[in-house]
Amino acid sequence: MGTNSRLLFCSRDMHKFMEANGITSIQQLFEISIDNLVLMQSFPFRLLKEWVSLRDKFNLLIEN
Numbered sequence: 748m749g750t751n752s753r754l755l756f757c758s759r760d761m762h763k764f765m766e767a768n769g770i771t772s773i774q775q776l777f778e779i780s781i782d783n784l785v786l787m788q789s790f791p792f793r794l795l796k797e798w799v800s801l802r803d804k805f806n807l808l809i810e811n
Contacts, residue, residue, distance in 0.1 A: 761794050761801075777802045 767789050770776050776798075784790055784798065 758797070760791055761797060764789060764791065764794065773801070773805060777805055 765771075765776060768787065770779075779787075781799075785792070785795070
């Protein structure tokens, strides 16, 4: 239950971050390089692990 709650909380925060920055799709989110992403003032660093995990899964799905 704790892991699911944490993931849900992170996903909600990621969605808020995307909305605040006019990012309309996951693909557009991953077009931002990680070094530019962490420089964005509104990016919460606790989402970095989620961003990397989602990016890797997204890239794997695109390759297959």
